[in-house]
Amino acid sequence: xxxxxxxxxxxxxxxxxxxxxxxxxxxxxxxxxxxxxxxxxxxxxxxxxxxxxxxxxxxxxxxxxxxxxxxxxxxxxxxxxxxxxxxxxxxxxxxxxxxxxxxxxxxxxxxxxxxxxxxxxxxxxxxxxxxxxxxxxxxxxxxxxxxxxxxxxxxxxxxxxxxxxxxxxxxxxxxxxxxxxxxxxxxxxxxxxxxxxxxxxxxxxxxxxxxxxxxxxxxxxxxxxxxxxxxxxxxxxxxxxxxxxxxxxxxxxxxxxxxxxxxxxxxxxxxxxxxxxxxxxxxxxxxxxxxxxxxxxxxxxxxxxxxx
Amino acid sequence: xxxxxxxxxxxxxxxxxxxxxxxxxxxxxxxxxxxxxxxxxxxxxxxxxxxxxxxxxxxxxxxxxxxxxxxxxxxxxxxxxxxxxxxxxxxxxxxxxxxxxxxxxxxxxxxxxxxxxxxxxxxxxxxxxxxxxxxxxxxxxxxxxxxxxxxxxxxx
Numbered sequence: 001x002x003x004x005x006x007x008x009x010x011x012x013x014x015x016x017x018x019x020x021x022x023x024x025x026x027x028x029x030x031x032x033x034x035x036x037x038x039x040x041x042x043x044x045x046x047x048x049x050x051x052x053x054x055x056x057x058x059x060x061x062x063x064x065x066x067x068x069x070x071x072x073x074x075x076x077x078x079x080x081x082x083x084x085x086x087x088x089x090x091x092x093x094x095x096x097x098x099x100x101x102x103x104x105x106x107x108x109x110x111x112x113x114x115x116x117x118x119x120x121x122x123x124x125x126x127x128x129x130x131x132x133x134x135x136x137x138x139x140x141x142x143x144x145x146x147x148x149x150x151x152x153x154x155x156x157x158x159x160x161x162x163x164x165x166x167x168x169x170x171x172x173x174x175x176x177x178x179x180x181x182x183x184x185x186x187x188x189x190x191x192x193x194x195x196x197x198x199x200x201x202x203x204x205x206x207x208x209x210x211x212x213x214x215x216x217x218x219x220x221x222x223x224x225x226x227x228x229x230x231x232x233x234x235x236x237x238x239x240x241x242x243x244x245x246x247x248x249x250x251x252x253x254x255x256x257x258x259x260x261x262x263x264x265x266x267x268x269x270x271x272x273x274x275x276x277x278x279x280x281x282x283x284x285x286x287x288x289x290x291x292x293x294x295x296x297x298x299x300x301x302x303x304x305x306x307x308x
Numbered sequence: 309x310x311x312x313x314x315x316x317x318x319x320x321x322x323x324x325x326x327x328x329x330x331x332x333x334x335x336x337x338x339x340x341x342x343x344x345x346x347x348x349x350x351x352x353x354x355x356x357x358x359x360x361x362x363x364x365x366x367x368x369x370x371x372x373x374x375x376x377x378x379x380x381x382x383x384x385x386x387x388x389x390x391x392x393x394x395x396x397x398x399x400x401x402x403x404x405x406x407x408x409x410x411x412x413x414x415x416x417x418x419x420x421x422x423x424x425x426x427x428x429x430x431x432x433x434x435x436x437x438x439x440x441x442x443x444x445x446x447x448x449x450x451x452x453x454x455x456x457x458x459x460x461x462x463x464x
Contacts, residue, residue, distance in 0.1 A: 011451075090429050113424040113449025117431060132422050134450055198453060 005308035008119040008126045009301065011135040012173045017180045020144065026300035027145050027293070033069050034296040043072035046306050049102035050076035051094065052129070053085065053109040058269070058291070059129045059138070063106050066298035072306075075101060092121055099124045104306055107131075125305050133169055139268060140173040142297040143227070144181070146290040150264045151224055154178070160186035160219045163229035163249060163274060165195040170268050171229055172199055179208035187212045188219045190245045193235065216249055221258050226251065226284075228267045228274050252276035256284065266290050317352040323371040325393040326383065331356050333387050334366035336463055340382050340415055341375065349373060362389065377404075382415055384408040386460045388443055408440045416445070416454070417462040423450035433464075 002018045009015070015023075032038040048067040052060050055078060064074050077083050085094060091114055098105060099122045107118050108129040115128035115135065130136040147154050159178055161171045165187055175195070178185055185208055187195055194212075203210060213219035220226065228251055236242035251265065251274065267275060267287040279285055329337055334353045338344075343351060350371040359365035374394060383390050384406040394402040412435040418425045425433040425447070435445035435454070443456045454462070 091424070091427075092429050092431075109424075110422070111424040111427055111450075112420060112422050113447065113451075116449045117424050117429060131424075131450075 003308055004301075004304040005306075006125060007305060008115075008122075009137050009305070010115045010119050010126065010128045012137040012140045012177055014137070020141070020177065020180070023141055023297065023300050023304060024145050024148055026304055027296045028149075030069075030296035030299040030303075034066075034292070034299060036069075039071075040069065041071035042303055043067065043070040043306055046072040046104070047102045048072055048074050048076075048302065049098045049105045050074060050078075050129070051098060051105060051107050051109075052076065052078050053080055053091075053107075053114075055079055056108050056130060058294070059108060059136075060106075062294040063127075063129065063298050063302075065295050066302055069295070070299055070303060072302070076106075091118065095121045095126075104302065127301065127305070133167070135173065136169060137173065138294070138298055138301065139170050140177050141301070142290065142294045143170070143174050143266065143268070144177055145293050145297050146266055146286060147183075147225055147264075149293070150286050150289065151262070154181040154183050156182065156184070157224040158184040158186055158222050159225040159227060160188060160213070160223040161195075161227045161229070162188045162216060162219075162251075164193045164231050164235065165189040165229075166193040167232075167235065168229045171195070171227070174227065175199070175203055175208070176206070179203050179206050182207075182209075184209045184211070186210075186219050186223060188216050188249070190231065190249065193231065216251070216255060217258065220255055220263075221260075223263055224260065226259075226263060226265045228265060228271070228287075230270075230272055230274055246274070250274055250276065251279055253278050253282070256282065259284065317354055317367070317369055319398055320350075320352075320369050320371050320395055321398055323349075323369065323373050323395055324375050324380075325395060326368040326370070326380070327365070327391045327393060328359065328362060328387075328389045329366035329368065329383070330387040330389070331362070331364035331366055333460075334368050336386055336460065337366070337368060337383050337390070339463060340386070341379060343370070378409070381406050381409045382412070384440075385412065385415065385443060385445075386456070386463065388441070388456075408437050408443055410437055411435065412437065412445055415464060416459050417464050418447045418450060418452055419454055419458050419462050420447065420450050420452040423447060423452060425449055 095118045106127045106129045110132045112132040112134035114131045119126040264286045265284045352369040355366045390406045393400045414432045434448040
């Protein structure tokens with residue numbers, strides 16, 4: 001039987017499709033508790049340590065909410081100010097100390113591969129809450145859950161990934177997971193921010209169905225899900241070039257005229273101006289709901305890892 | 309027939325001859341094998357000698373040293389065509405081409421400056437070999453992929 005009890009979650013690639021499905025179905029059960037409509041004490045007596053070596057309010061708060069909604073306790077830090085790390089302690093030593101205090105650890109650290117190292121050292125399960133430009137698997141899980149819940153299913157859906165497909169780690173992990181679920185993947189990006197060849201090759205090796213579009217206008221007609229990401233200004237040496245590019249990938253009411261009736265729009269947030277605020281009022285907008293789903297998904301994960 | 313150039317260094321009685329090393333890489337090969345100034349036996353190195361197979365090549369002769377396969381296979385990371393000759397009493401008793409290992413531990417530094425292995429953490433860099441031809445490795449920690457040229461620049 002599929003079980004996640006006692007396991008680490010460092011990269012989305014650590015999970016089989018069955019394990020992902022288990023998390024998604026467990027998430028369904030967590031929704032009323034996450035909304036505060038029901039209460040649970042399933043993790044009473046368990047302690048989660050949130051070790052955030054760099055700030056991330058959203059990931060940290062949703063993990064802390066998730067743990068408390070299930071009756072568990074929390075320790076940790078939101079920045080390294082005032083901790084032993086400021087005195088020069090290594091991550092390895094911090095992990096060895098904290099594993100003595102907590103039952104499970106969520107780690108956010110600026111160095112890529114830090115969560116893999118922590119998982120090798122710790123006897124308690126480690127969840128990667130983002131390791132620099134590396135992995136952020138709980139983001140991928142909540143993205144998958146949002147598609148399943150709001151678009152009905154994942155398999156066979158056309159999910160168009162829009163924006164910075166070169167540097168955006170969320171889209172790389174998401175594309176991998178979508179391929180595992182046999183979704184169709186559409187790609188729309190400025191030419192300089194195309195998905196890297198090695199990632200495309202990797203995706204094709206696991207049988208991904210991928211289509212690259214030349215414009216958002218072309219892709220929007222076929223999309224069931226539009227996953228928007230931020231195009232960062234600092235990727236463009238010339239600010240006028242940035243404005244031009246950002247303008248042509250902006251999601252607004254005009255571009256949505258060609259959209260399917262039941263298109264859903266997602267965004268990992270924070271957004272800057274890639275989605276016009278007028279879109280928020282349409283039935284397509286699911287990004288705030290997506291952000292809420294981060295709580296039940298993390299609840300499901302904590303429960304499955306801690307008690308099975 | 310022995311090519312005249314090879315006689316720049318005379319045949320050895322006992323030991324290991326590493327032939328067909330990529331030209332100019334002999335010193336790096338010694339580094340990978342951990343042969344330092346403390347090594348007591350005779351080591352002969354010839355670099356950039358003409359080769360029919362490679363155009364140019366390097367050769368290393370290690371007297372009284374018999375390297376095991378696991379050790380010499382590390383050479384494949386920077387010189388995949390290298391051949392190993394084990395010599396006993398002036399005769400080649402074993403000859404083979406190096407083969408890239410499955411895993412590379414502690415020989416190469418990850419080229420990603422933001423990788424945790426490049427911090428002060430007490431860890432040894434570790435890579436999986438994801439392609440043997442051309443040689444490509446992936447960092448166990450940060451997943452960064454490195455090509456032969458990049459590997460060469462990052463030998464520890």
